[in-house]
Every structure is written in structure tokens, then in C-alpha cells.
Amino acid sequence: MxxxxxxxxxxxxxxxxxxxxxxxxxxxxxxxxxxxxxxxxxxxxxxxxxxxxxxxxPVTRVSGFVPYQERGEPERKRPIARAAVALIQPGDTVFIESSSYTHLMFYELGNMPDVTVVTNSIYGLPELVRRVNLIQLGGTVHKQDEACYGPFTLYMLSQINFDKCFLKPAGITEDGKLTTGLQESLAVKQTALKQSERTIVLVDEQDWGRRDVYNVCAIDAIHTIVTNGLPEALAKKWEKKGIAMVKA
Structure with missing residues (x-):
């Protein structure tokens, strides 16, 4: 070719x-x-x-976001987002990090005026602000991810206590390490972990066994995995560690 x-x-x-x-x-x-x-x-x-x-x-401008419906494989990702949203309870304060999976959570949320959502995303905020109490973390905008990163972001994040945080790793290795490919995202994930009572990760079935550049944490540092597919042997292995498995 x-x-x-x-x-x-x-x-x-x-x-x-x-x-x-x-x-x-x-x-x-x-x-x-x-x-x-x-x-x-x-x-x-x-x-x-x-x-x-x-x-x-794709080539985009911050002022002209690609609609979430047009992002890669939304029909594949939406069930994971919907199952994650079902874990949010009235009165919760939650952190939802920026990713194409978690962005879909914004559209699955019903009207929850007593829920506070904190996010580093700059995508979908007009939709989100109509449904929940919204805190958008400041910082330096990473255009490709449509998210804020950097010291200001981390400082704000470190000042808030969360009932739950929702994270999307790039993959989970066979020996149980959550990994990510973006250094800035690594710092956000690790700070959110420290500030949260419960950590929930969204995992596509294609992410199992995937190793990216940076290690976020060991799998026993999280509480719940929301996934659209997981080999039975792995599911039993992680459940023995006390991790709840939610099938999307």
C-alpha cells in the first residue's frame, strides 16, 4: 500500500x-x-x-465542539455511562473527570438539583449546569481533551471532599494496575482518588490487559468497576479483592 x-x-x-x-x-x-x-x-x-x-x-476549535452524538462509537460507550450514573445518589458530591465516556454521563443525568458535580471538563457544561449543581475546575485548557489541567486544577481539586469520583483509565493491566497515557491526567486521577470516599472506574472491554505509559494506582485502591465486558476469571479475581463489578 x-x-x-x-x-x-x-x-x-x-x-x-x-x-x-x-x-x-x-x-x-x-x-x-x-x-x-x-x-x-x-x-x-x-x-x-x-x-x-x-x-x-479530528480538527476542532474550542468554540465549536463536536457534538457528543458524533464522537467515536457513542452507542458503545453510552451503556457504560448510563450504568455509572445509576450509582449517583441524592445529595452526593462527585468528581467526573473528562473523557469521551464520562462526557456521556452528562447527558444521562436526570435533573438532580441536590447533586454537586465537579469536573475538569469544558465540554457539555451548558447541558450539565441545567441538571446539577456544577463546579468547573479552572486551569490550563488542553484543547484535544477539552479539559483543564495543571497546578490550579489540582489545587481546586485538593480542596474538595467527594462521595464518589468517576475515572476513565486508558487500561487495566493483567496484574491489576490502572494506567493512563497523559501525564496531566495522571495527576488529576491520583488527586481525585485521595479526595474521594469511593472510586468508580469506567472500563471498556477493550481496555482489559492494556498497559499505557503511566501507572495511576493498583486495582485494590478502587471500589467499583463499570464495564461492558470482563473475562469471568478476572471478574472473580477482582471480586475477591472486594471490588464491586457493575455490568453495563
Missing amino acids: FNEERRNQIVALLEKEGRVEVKRLAALFGVTEDSIRKDLRALESRGLLQKAHGGAV
Whole structure:
């Protein structure tokens, strides 16, 4: 396959899924990760995508967000978001970190005027503010993630006590480590863990066994896993550690 043909297919895949990853593309096309990175740089220089950590996302502007309905595989992600929202109780103060899965939680929340939601997301806030008490953490905006990170974000986060926090790791390794690919997200996750009575993680079935760059915590530091699929042996293993499993 010629380079240009492969690049055209990358753009088509990005339009379909809302995000592409270097490792997956390298396996899909049978080329090295360096070749894929060159493809992404070339496509970015032509304005066809934006490079993000570990892959690429569509070209967007902060003032013109892609509607959540058009993001990659919303029908796959929505049941996980819906099952997570069901764990929120009246009177809760919760932290919901920014991710394409947790963004969908904003649209699954009913009117909960006695629930306080704290988030580092800048996506979907007009929708969220109509439904709950909203605290948006300040900080430096990371355009690709549509989220705030940095020392101001962490300071605000460290001043709030949460009943629950909802986190989306990049993966959970076979030996039970939650991992993430973005350094800024690592700090947010670890601070939220310290501030929360209960930690709930959203895990896609494709995330099991996946190891990314940074270790967030060991699996026994969390309380509940919401997932759309988990091998039975793993489910029994984690349940023995006292972790509740919620099937989406």
C-alpha cells in the first residue's frame, strides 16, 4: 500500500471513530509506529487532523465542539455511562473527570438539583449546569481533551471532599494496575482518588490487559468497576479483592 493510500484510509477511519491510535494503526496497516507517526504529522500539516497523545483526533476549535452524538462509537460507550450514573445518589458530591465516556454521563443525568458535580471538563457544561449543581475546575485548557489541567486544577481539586469520583483509565493491566497515557491526567486521577470516599472506574472491554505509559494506582485502591465486558476469571479475581463489578 502506498503512503498516500494509507493516509486516506487513516482520515476515513478518524471520521468514523472520532480518534485513532498509533499502535492500533500500525497493527492494522502492518507498518511501524514511526511510519504511522510520519503519516499523522503529514496529515496534520495539511489540516486534516490534530495529533494527540498516542494518536490523533479530528480538527476542532474550542468554540465549536463536536457534538457528543458524533464522537467515536457513542452507542458503545453510552451503556457504560448510563450504568455509572445509576450509582449517583441524592445529595452526593462527585468528581467526573473528562473523557469521551464520562462526557456521556452528562447527558444521562436526570435533573438532580441536590447533586454537586465537579469536573475538569469544558465540554457539555451548558447541558450539565441545567441538571446539577456544577463546579468547573479552572486551569490550563488542553484543547484535544477539552479539559483543564495543571497546578490550579489540582489545587481546586485538593480542596474538595467527594462521595464518589468517576475515572476513565486508558487500561487495566493483567496484574491489576490502572494506567493512563497523559501525564496531566495522571495527576488529576491520583488527586481525585485521595479526595474521594469511593472510586468508580469506567472500563471498556477493550481496555482489559492494556498497559499505557503511566501507572495511576493498583486495582485494590478502587471500589467499583463499570464495564461492558470482563473475562469471568478476572471478574472473580477482582471480586475477591472486594471490588464491586457493575455490568453495563
